[in-house]
Amino acid sequence: MRKVRISNEVLHKLDKLADYMVDEFKHTEEVAMSKINRLLSFLFSLSAPANYAICRFKLWRDLGYRCVVFEKSWVFAYEIFDDGIIVRDMAHVATLSE
DSSP: OOEEEEOHHHHHHHHHHHHHHHHHSOOOHHHHHHHHHHHHHHHHGGGSSOOOOBOSSHHHHHTTOEEEEETTTEEEEEEEETTEEEEEEEEEGGGOOO
């Protein structure tokens, strides 16, 4: 198993997503945090040795990041190192262009 680290940028975006779910969708904080916890669990599951393809999105592809999709909606870009991975960025699929 490899270590999974999550960048501050991704953690900040997850916080903003939780706030957005509460403010705009009128979810309770418990529901919002449940979704965020599912996202985090998914990210930590990347400790398995499987590697996804290089991103098809230009910005991340040029940086050599790999991409993984969560529930057909969220794309996470990560970088592989000898001792693990770092999840560098995230975006909603609808906001990305190839």
